[in-house]
Amino acid sequence: MVETTKLIHEYLRHSKKFPHVYCPGCGHGIVLGSIIRSVHHLGLSKDEVVLIAGIGCSGRMAVYVDFNTIHTTHGRALTFATGVKLANPKLKVIVVMGDGDALSIGGNHFIHAARRNIGVTALVLNNNIYGMTGGQSSSTTPENSYSTTTPYGHLERDFDVVNLALGCGANFVSRTTALHAQLMDKLLTKAIENPGFNVVEVLTPCFTQYGRKNKFKNVVEMYSWYRKNTIKVEKYKELPEEKRAGKIPIGVFSDKQEPGFEEKYGQLREKLRSKK
Amino acid sequence: MARKPKRKELFALGNEAVVEGALLAGCSFFAGYPITPSTEIAEGMAAKLPQLEEGVFVQMEDEIASLGAVIGASLAGRKAMTATSGPGFSLMQEHIGYACMAEVPLVIVNVMRGGPSTGLPTNPAQGDVQQARWGTHGDHPIIVLSASDVQECLHMTIAAFNFAEKYRTPVILLLDEVTAHTREKIVLPRPEELTIINRTIPTMPPEWYVPYEETMRGVPPMPPLGSGYRYHVTGLTHDEHGYPTSKANEISALMHRLFRKIDQFFYDIQLVEEVETEDAEVVVVAYGCVARSAKLAITQARESGCKAGLLVLKTLFPFPRTYVEKLARQCKKVIVPEMNMGQISREVKRVNNGLSRVVTINRVDGQIITPGEILKKIYKD
Amino acid sequence: MSAKEFYLNRFEIRLSGLGGQGILTLGKIMGQALALEHGFYVTQTQSYGPEARGGASRSDLVISSSPISYPKPENLDVLVALSQEACNLYFRNLKADGLLVVDTFMVEQLPTNNYVGIPFTQLAKEKLKVVQATNVLTLGALCYLLPFLNKNAAAKTLKEVFPAKIIDKNIKALNLGYSKAKQLYPDIPKKWSFS
Numbered sequence: 001m002v003e004t005t006k007l008i009h010e011y012l013r014h015s016k017k018f019p020h021v022y023c024p025g026c027g028h029g030i031v032l033g034s035i036i037r038s039v040h041h042l043g044l045s046k047d048e049v050v051l052i053a054g055i056g057c058s059g060r061m062a063v064y065v066d067f068n069t070i071h072t073t074h075g076r077a078l079t080f081a082t083g084v085k086l087a088n089p090k091l092k093v094i095v096v097m098g099d100g101d102a103l104s105i106g107g108n109h110f111i112h113a114a115r116r117n118i119g120v121t122a123l124v125l126n127n128n129i130y131g132m133t134g135g136q137s138s139s140t141t142p143e144n145s146y147s148t149t150t151p152y153g154h155l156e157r158d159f160d161v162v163n164l165a166l167g168c169g170a171n172f173v174s175r176t177t178a179l180h181a182q183l184m185d186k187l188l189t190k191a192i193e194n195p196g197f198n199v200v201e202v203l204t205p206c207f208t209q210y211g212r213k214n215k216f217k218n219v220v221e222m223y224s225w226y227r228k229n230t231i232k233v234e235k236y237k238e239l240p241e242e243k244r245a246g247k248i249p250i251g252v253f254s255d256k257q258e259p260g261f262e263e264k265y266g267q268l269r270e271k272l273r274s275k276k
Numbered sequence: 277m278a279r280k281p282k283r284k285e286l287f288a289l290g291n292e293a294v295v296e297g298a299l300l301a302g303c304s305f306f307a308g309y310p311i312t313p314s315t316e317i318a319e320g321m322a323a324k325l326p327q328l329e330e331g332v333f334v335q336m337e338d339e340i341a342s343l344g345a346v347i348g349a350s351l352a353g354r355k356a357m358t359a360t361s362g363p364g365f366s367l368m369q370e371h372i373g374y375a376c377m378a379e380v381p382l383v384i385v386n387v388m389r390g391g392p393s394t395g396l397p398t399n400p401a402q403g404d405v406q407q408a409r410w411g412t413h414g415d416h417p418i419i420v421l422s423a424s425d426v427q428e429c430l431h432m433t434i435a436a437f438n439f440a441e442k443y444r445t446p447v448i449l450l451l452d453e454v455t456a457h458t459r460e461k462i463v464l465p466r467p468e469e470l471t472i473i474n475r476t477i478p479t480m481p482p483e484w485y486v487p488y489e490e491t492m493r494g495v496p497p498m499p500p501l502g503s504g505y506r507y508h509v510t511g512l513t514h515d516e517h518g519y520p521t522s523k524a525n526e527i528s529a530l531m532h533r534l535f536r537k538i539d540q541f542f543y544d545i546q547l548v549e550e551v552e553t554e555d556a557e558v559v560v561v562a563y564g565c566v567a568r569s570a571k572l573a574i575t576q577a578r579e580s581g582c583k584a585g586l587l588v589l590k591t592l593f594p595f596p597r598t599y600v601e602k603l604a605r606q607c608k609k610v611i612v613p614e615m616n617m618g619q620i621s622r623e624v625k626r627v628n629n630g631l632s633r634v635v636t637i638n639r640v641d642g643q644i645i646t647p648g649e650i651l652k653k654i655y656k657d
Numbered sequence: 658m659s660a661k662e663f664y665l666n667r668f669e670i671r672l673s674g675l676g677g678q679g680i681l682t683l684g685k686i687m688g689q690a691l692a693l694e695h696g697f698y699v700t701q702t703q704s705y706g707p708e709a710r711g712g713a714s715r716s717d718l719v720i721s722s723s724p725i726s727y728p729k730p731e732n733l734d735v736l737v738a739l740s741q742e743a744c745n746l747y748f749r750n751l752k753a754d755g756l757l758v759v760d761t762f763m764v765e766q767l768p769t770n771n772y773v774g775i776p777f778t779q780l781a782k783e784k785l786k787v788v789q790a791t792n793v794l795t796l797g798a799l800c801y802l803l804p805f806l807n808k809n810a811a812a813k814t815l816k817e818v819f820p821a822k823i824i825d826k827n828i829k830a831l832n833l834g835y836s837k838a839k840q841l842y843p844d845i846p847k848k849w850s851f852s
Contacts, residue, residue, distance in 0.1 A: 013508075016519055047504050052348075063508050063519060068501045070351065071510035071520075072344070073374055079341040083348025083356070084501060086332045087305055091352070091502050109344075112337040265334075269326050276327075287689035287699070313705065398705040425728075458728045459685065459701040461692040571726035647727050 004033070011036045011046070013066045021060050025219030027178025027204030031125055032061050034181060035094060038188040039067075050093045052081045054101035056132045057206075058125040061096050075106025078113040081120045089262040092192055093120040099140040100130050103159045107139070114168035117196040119260030121188070122170075124161050124199065127206035135209030146213040161201040162253050171196035173254040175233075177203040177226040180250060187252070196260040203230075203248070284464040290429040290456040291359075294385055294449075295320035296464060297433030298357055299328075302472055303383070305356035307334045307345035309364060312397045313453045314387040317359035330354075339364035343371035343384070350380045351509060353500025355437055355474075359385040362395060365404055365411070372446055373412035374511045376534065379488075379496070381440035381475055383433070385449045387456040388564075390642045399642030400453035402564055405619040408448045409593045415531070417538040419447045419545060420593040424567040426460035432547075432590060438473040439545060443537055444495050450592065452615070454565035454644050478505055488516045490529060494537030538594060547590035548599050552578060556585025558654050559603045560611045561624055563589040566645050570613060573650035584654050592620065597627045604631040611653050613637035613645045663722070663805040665697065669730035670718040672795075673747050674739030674763070677714075679792030684716025686814050687796060687806070691720055694810035700728035713743055720805075735803070737795060739763055739777065756845075758802065760791070773802065773842055780833060790830035797834020804846045808835055 022028050039049055046067050053062040055074035062069035068091075072080045081095045102110050102124045113122065129147055130136040137147040140158045147154065165173045172194045174187040184202060191198035205211060205222035216222050229248055231239075236249035259267075288296070294317050298306075306321035308314075318335070325331030332349070336342040342358045349356040360368060365386045375382055388404045390396025404411075408420045419439050423432040429451065436447040478485050478497040487507040489496050499505035508518040513530060515521040538545070552574060553559060562570040567588040577584035587603055589596055600623075604610055610632050612621035621636040628634050635653055639645045672687070674680045681703050688701035703716040717730045736751045738744035739760045748768045751757060759767065761774035775798055781790040793815065800808040808831065815827050838845075 015517060046506060047502055050501055063510070066506060068506050069508045070348075071508065071512065073370055073511055076340060076344045076371070079336065079344025080348035080351075082334065082336070082341070083305070083307060083345035083350075084352045085348075086334060086345070087349035087352035087354045087356075088500070088502055108337050109341055112341070261334075265326070265332060269329070269331070272327050273329075285693050287685070287692050287701075453705075454702070454728065457702065457705060459688055460699065460725075460728075565728070568726045568728055575726065644729060646731070648731075 004037070007040060008033055008036050011040070011066055012064055016064060018064075020064055022057065023208045025205065025207045025222075026057070027127070027202070028057055028061060028125060030178045030181055031096075031123065031184065031202050031204065032065065034184040034188055035123075036065065037185050038192055041185070041189050042192060044092055044192075048090065048092055050084055050091050051096065052077045052084065052093060053096040054098060054106065056098040056101055056130065057127075058096050058098040058101065075101050075104070076109060077101065078106060078109040078120070078122065082113060082116070082118050085119050085260075086262050086265065089119065089266065094123065094192065095120050096123045096125065098131075099124060099126040099128065099161075100138045103161065103164070104139040111164070111168045114165055114170040114197045114199070116261045117169065117171060117258060119196055119262050121191045121198045121200065123188070124201045125204050126161060126201055127204050127210060128158075129206050129210040131206045131209045135213060147210070161199070165199040166254055170199050170254065171256040171258055172198035172252070174199065174252045175201040175203070175248070175250045177230055177250060178205060179223050179226045180230070183250065190252075194257065195263065196256070196258050283466060286462050286464065287459055288426060288462050289316055289459050290423070290426045290451060291316035291387070292320055293426045293429035293462050294359065294433045294451070295324065296462070297430035298383070298437070299324060300430070300465065300467065300470060300472075301355065301434045301437035302474070303355045303357050303437060304328055304330050305332045305346065305349040305354040306358065307336050307342045307349070307356070308358045308360065309336055309339050309342050311339075311361045311364045313389055313456050314359045314361045314385065316456070317385060339367035340370060343368045343375075343382075346382050347371060347375055347378075347380050350382045351501050353503070355381075355441070357383040357385065357437075359387070361387045361389050362391045362404060363393070365407065369407075369411040369413075372418070372448075373414055373416065375446040376412065376416040376418060377511050377513075378509050379444040379498070379534075380446065381444050381498075382446050383436045383440055383449060384446060385433070385451060387451045387453060389453050390640075396642045398453065400565060400615060400644055401640065401642065402450075402452055402566070402615040402619070403640070404450060405592060405616065406622075408450055417445070417535050418593060419443070419445060419538065420450060420591070421447065421547065422450045422563045422590060422592055423455060424564050424588060425455065426458060427462045428590070429455065430462055430464075434470060434472070435547065438471070441473045441475045442495070443541065444475065444498060445538065450564070452564045482506070486516050487518045488514065488530070490516060490533060494533050494540065542594055545591055545594055546596045546599070548596050549588040549590065550599070551586040551588065553585035553587060553603060555583055556603070557583040557607050558609045558611065559585045559587055559607045560613065560650060560654070561587045561589065561600060561620070562613055563592060563620065566613050566615060569645050569647045570650050572647035573654060576647065576651055577654045582654060589620070595623045595627070600624055600627045601631070604628045607632055609633045609635060611635045611637065611650065613650050613653075615639050615645060665720050665722050665805060667725070668720045669733050670720070670735040670737070671730060671733050671747055671750065672716045672718070672737045673743035674714055674760075675742070676712055678739050679789065680714040680716050680739065683792040683796055684718060686811070686818055687799065688718050689818065690810045690814040691718070691806060694813055695805065695807065697721065697805070698723065698725045700725050702729055713740070713746060715743070715747075737799070739791065739795065741765060744768065756802070758798070760795070773838070773845065775834075775837055775841060777834070780837060781830065784833060785826070785830055787826065790826065793827045793830040794834035797831040798838035800831070801835045801838040802842070802845050804849055
């Protein structure tokens with residue numbers, strides 16, 4: 001534990017005025033720790049990592065950590081990332097988005113970044129709610145649950161991030177929860193290394209804005225809920241159809257190594273130049 | 277028989293001249309979304325950029341994404357641009373504000389077509405002038421340029437990149453459908469004939485680098501991502517380290533520096549052309565394709581002995597108030613023809629402030645204002 | 658022949674017809690030949706969008722020995738109409754002493770008796786077996802009719818603009834247009850007077 005803390009401190013910005021904005025029990029800090037461990041494990045230098053975040057609680061993550069960091073506009077982090085990666089393919093681009101960011105306002109950018117297979121790691125921190133603005137429903141708020149804009153229960157269906165990413169052709173598609181920190185490390189390390197567009201969805205509890213409105217007594221109960229309701233994807237696949245209801249598979253759903261868009265563009269340039 | 281061209285000559289569209297200008301200025305990144313009447317710029321870039329050593333063209337999913345990618349590329353050290361027209365320009369407003377706030381140099385070409393909304397995709401208009409100035413939310417300075425002929429499209433594109441790099445700001449080049457879709461001969465300047473400005477890159481050790489430091493010039497040096505100067509870029513109001521702030525003194529320092537860096541170089545940014553203004557009693561103030569109509573109108577007026585002159589605005593914002601004021605003092609009448617209901621005449625009237633009489637000619641039917649219409653106003657009383 | 662030998666003050670030409678007749682290409686090539694080969698100031702504008710496909714198509718040239726301010730034509734010196742609709746629509750923009758050039762295969766009702774008529778489309782179909790050559794045939798005729806546009810300059814521009822495999826066919830069309838116009842209207846070029 002002490003070692004882990006030391007490591008994290010090596011990567012935090014000490015000139016930044018802490019404390020951070022995250023509520024007690026929030027899973028976002030665990031994700032930040034995991035990003036740092038993964039980068040460290042891969043032996044990347046701070047200079048070659050660009051952390052790009054959107055708007056919302058997850059968006060604030062970029063400011064704390066000593067990489068090249070960009071805090072973008074709401075939902076558009078992937079568009080900035082596309083420009084950065086195409087302009088300098090040597091950089092390792094990690095994009096941190098919330099569910100509102102990636103799937104509501106930025107849904108179009110998400111599906112096209114996946115289709116284009118741009119070489120970035122897209123982290124979707126899914127807490128099922130708009131946290132920073134005070135608990136409004138998002139496109140991953142489950143049906144029938146409560147938020148400040150669905151005081152009588154949510155009537156819409158929610159997005160499944162993994163299925164969406166698979167449908168758009170992302171190279172690497174995975175899901176974990178803030179509780180499964182070791183799995184998160186493994187998935188992130190893999191995603192940062194892998195070519196093309198790589199998605200890691202992290203289910204992360206927001207007790208302040210979601211839990212309290214939806215019959216969770218405390219944040220520990222939310223983590224327990226994740227433990228109870230998630231299942232390794234390999235085991236999930238073995239379950240008969242009727243037992244799958246309510247279970248959330250976690251793990252790796254797609255693991256392709258197709259070349260990223262920036263790589264293909266580089267090849268096109270070379271081809272054109274050799275013709276001259 | 278046929279002349280031997282010394283410099284490379286092309287018979288090109290205004291849009292194609294923008295492409296040539298951008299490449300001469302050192303642009304190596306274009307992200308865009310197809311929209312009439314700007315599409316030839318994207319098409320030209322798509323053909324030419326992949327032939328460059330590090331050139332990148334990418335067609336994004338919409339105009340918001342296009343400008344997002346341009347900002348990303350600029351932060352990574354590229355000279356980057358996009359091109360669009362009315363509806364796409366509306367979508368870009370969000371990121372224009374971001375580029376102002378985070379001080380990201382980039383160029384946006386907006387080929388104006390009839391509006392509002394989808395409006396007239398293939399007809400000219402000049403309805404986006406005030407949107408270019410004030411379209412994004414929040415108080416901000418910005419540089420807006422225009423061009424009235426094909427050769428000027430090339431030169432103003434270079435000027436746009438130079439201003440963007442020099443002042444770390446987005447620069448908007450407003451063209452209109454007529455200028456963008458007119459073919460004329462253009463002469464490509466040789467690289468040694470051009471002044472090309474590149475952004476200042478920090479030279480101090482990275483640990484000394486303060487990304488948004490207050491300096492005399494007001495324009496902090498800008499390192500490309502990945503060059504060892506790790507800093508935080510944000511659209512939030514930030515302190516000189518780039519970290520979000522809500523302290524009044526830090527907010528005020530940032531906002532005032534953003535304005536000051538443009539304001540104190542006001543005279544450097546003023547690009548105008550004066551035609552027969554020395555003794556003019558009637559002055560036409562025009563920009564874009566209408567300036568060409570005005571040029572013919574004042575030539576005809578002079579032929580009949582009327583002392584008419586023309587001020588062509590190539591810089592629209594910061595508004596060239598000193599030129600307008602000087603001429604308003606000297607003449608009896610200022611005529612402002614434009615293809616909108618009075619967007620630059622509003623600025624002219626503000627500067628004129630009772631010095632002279634300001635007469636407007638406004639046309640919003642998708643047709644260019646003709647020399648005859650301007651001539652009529654020159655002669656009228 | 659260069660811009661120095663001919664003084665033109667806003668000489669205005671409109672090329673018009675149907676979408677698909679190659680009007681826009683004709684305008685571009687003619688403009689390029691006049692601007693880059695002859696050294697005139699030229700502005701070329703054209704109809705865009707849906708009206709350029711299937712419906713009426715138009716390309717305008719303003720040619721001058723001095724810089725051109727207003728880029729669009731005001732009073733046409735020459736109107737080339739390759740369709741009845743274009744002839745009807747634009748004849749009123751032609752100067753009283755302007756030259757009307759029509760494709761007599763396409764234009765049956767003429768607004769005046771004073772015109773130059775050559776069956777461009779028919780020649781393209783029958784003599785060259787490619788209807789797509791209509792525009793270059795027209796260019797050939799214009800090289801004869803307009804004393805400031807040289808056929809060699811037009812041929813050079815054709816070679817720059819078109820892909821190699823269709824150049825020969827187009828040069829043939831250019832020559833045919835030129836010789837047909839010369840055969841039908843031996844006196845026209847002498848009638849022009851340029852101040």
